[in-house]
Amino acid sequence: MSAALAIVALATLGSAAAAMLGRSLLRSIFMLAVSWAGVAAFYMWAGAQFVAFAQVLIYLGAISMVALFAVLLTRQSRDEASPPPAALRRAILAVVAAAGVAAVLLWAVAHSPLAVSGSLAPATSVRQLGFDLMGRHAAALLVVGVLLTIALLGAVVLAADGAQERPGDEP
Amino acid sequence: MNALQLCLAFSSLLFAVGLAGALARSNAIIVLLGLELMLNAANINFIAFWRFSPSSAPATGVIFVLFSIAVAAAEAAVGMALVIAIYRHQKTIRLPDATDLKG
């Protein structure tokens, strides 16, 4: 049980780290896709099948696609320019900060009295999930729907070409 | 260390990796994807707590993750649209270069 978790966690963390370190942007995105798939595998391990499928559908099917599209639309050169000293200093600072955060979090995790009940959560059926979404969480669902609609419209407005073709605007 | 703590450690490390990427890289797309990683780490926490400490509302953790994924999708869409808009004005997606408010 824990071994499976360890493998999944190592694969996820490894590919995430590789993605963050990589020079090639597109390779980074492919590594991130692996890492998201790893998170989906973690959900499967934890018995949340529905969430795992949703994770694959949205992260692998949509977000990585959008990211790839953004990369291709904003392509200047294959790799980033070599980091200037300022960037290197910032990277070191960032890693130190992240390590600090990780240390604090890990210390907290290790020293908190986490109440673990003996029984695992019962696997929720999709039907139950649907009733919950439409019942107790209907308002939240509505809000998320509105948020997604607005985000979609906003994205279209932002990404749409600002200089619309004016009449008589011959190239 | 029990299973819950393992899961939480996993999510903390993933969060740190995402944070390091978001802070260190200058490429706007990688920064956004680092943010996505951090969101994923949070989702892992939800699932871990849902899994190992059953509460009276059995599906709450799962539903929260679903909402979180939806928000992440919206964030990614808007973020990438912003990146493209910035690129159109500044011809670069390196964040240190995108310092002008007026494009």
Place this chain on the structure above:
Amino acid sequence: MSAGPTDAHLLERAPFLLRDWLTHALPEPLRWFANTLIAIAAILAIFGTLFALLTLVERKVLGRVQNRPGPNRTGWFGILQPVADGIKMLTKEDIVPRAADPLLHFLAPVALLGFSVLTFAVIPYGRDLVAVRLDAGVLYFFAAGSATELSIFMAGWSSNNKYALVAAMRALAQLISYELPLLLSAVPVVLAAGTLSAPDIVESQGGFTWGFVPHWHVFTPWGAAAFLVFFISALSESNRSPFDLPEAESELIAGHLTEYSGFKYALFFMAEYFGMCSLCGMAVTLFLGGWQAPLAALEFIPSYAWFALKLCALLLVFIWIRATLPRLRMDQLTRFAWKFLVPLALVNLAASAFWSLSFGWAGPMQALRWAIGIALAVGPFVLLGRRLGAGIGPRTYRYA
């Protein structure tokens, strides 16, 4: 795989009997493992054979449509043509361009084939004949299907070839655009059946009205409209003509396959046909009653035969369409998805909600229900179709 029906007659139980005869000697945990392996092997073998036959049938049908006989030299009526093609593919040199990304170049066909095979797991091939009985099977199907897009992009980008890259971008735009109507047209079925599990969706389509009209979803107004949207999106998702822009031979050589040769090319080909088969299988499951017989009197024929029959019929329609329609232009393709299919699917969602709500209507109300249902299905089609046709007409060329 589950235990299998006990009260059905011999032919219906044949796959289970065969499986149990093969594994009955094994101890319990090993037996489960062996059963799973047998399910995987059976799926791979059956669909592998289907793929081989399909390549032949496709060429035969295309030939007949163009009034030629098609391949008929290797073996009786060309039956050995797939074997000859396979040998040719396997013995070709595998070329990797020097500037390519070798790892991703290798990984792309493998990942594509892997994800395409994964989608076969949840399709019910017959009564209780499903590899994995998942509670969220339909969602699983679409999740695994959507991951194939990434592989196609991987192939196009890692080749480091301009045609392949253009094809990859086209494939991305196309697959994202048609993923949406594909999902949205499956939602009404989920709404009507009240479940995301594929076998339960098939079960919900059992029974007959007046003894001869089966309760398949395609025989309801919203079902017909959703089936149309699903079918068109499936055509596009499997990169089939008239939506085969990513590998448009006339302009992009072979699209994302330009830099692939030999066995890797064969893998791509296989994955494409697997994707086609699994999408058709899902269409049969969602709309055409899965393994249900079309007439009560015909239920003596085993369920998996019905499924195979419907699957083959849909695949033939795919080929028929390929033989008929010319390729769309890229802007027409995306416009068709976003301005026609997506709104149609959304309206159709409302139509199916109405259909579910008006379930109890009887007598003259039943006629009203049908009238409103048909109006909700046909009306948007006509209106949207008129708007769609408005902009697509002949193009004026400024410099030509």
Place this chain on the structure above:
Amino acid sequence: MLGTGLLQGLAVTARNFLGSFYDRRRFVTTQYPEQRTALPEAYRNFPFLVCESADDPMGTLRCVACQICEKECPPQCIYIEKSKDKKPDANGKPQIYPAVFDIDTAVCMSCQICVEVCPFDAIKMDQVFELAATDRFGALLMDRHALAKPNSYFQSIHPTEAGEVDSRLLAARLAAEEKARTAAAAKAAPKPAAPKPPAAPSAEAPKPSPPLA
């Protein structure tokens, strides 16, 4: 309505699909190596040399090695060497004959100019198209033995043209014989009252007008 055109198109393809099974006029494919369609009479590809009899092709070649075709050939695929001696032709007149007559079919462009310029109807276009060979150089270079084909073969592949040529040759031969006879008669008769034939009764071969001129 949207889609009616698509349905029409589908109907057309379906009609073709079904039609190809019962309508032989629709289903026009010929299974080539086993079945062959008759070639159209005007079909031509590479030249051959006409001889009078299949038994002795080298002895009855019409070609007199005048080398006009060699000079006219645009891709220069013909190579001719004249013989040192003379052999009697079909009319019994001694003629030079080609000691070497090669055509490189890999170079020939099937323009038929050699046929048009030949004053002796000695070179004609063939219909053999299955010339594939594994040797690029030797196998496609045809010498006079390979090129010589009897007049009966010419009759069988281009009946109209061959009939025309034959009747012209026959008329020329008859005219020549007539001329010879009258010349002989004039010589035999002591009186020179008979009108003299306009052409000199020299030993020149009866020369037909060039074909297609």
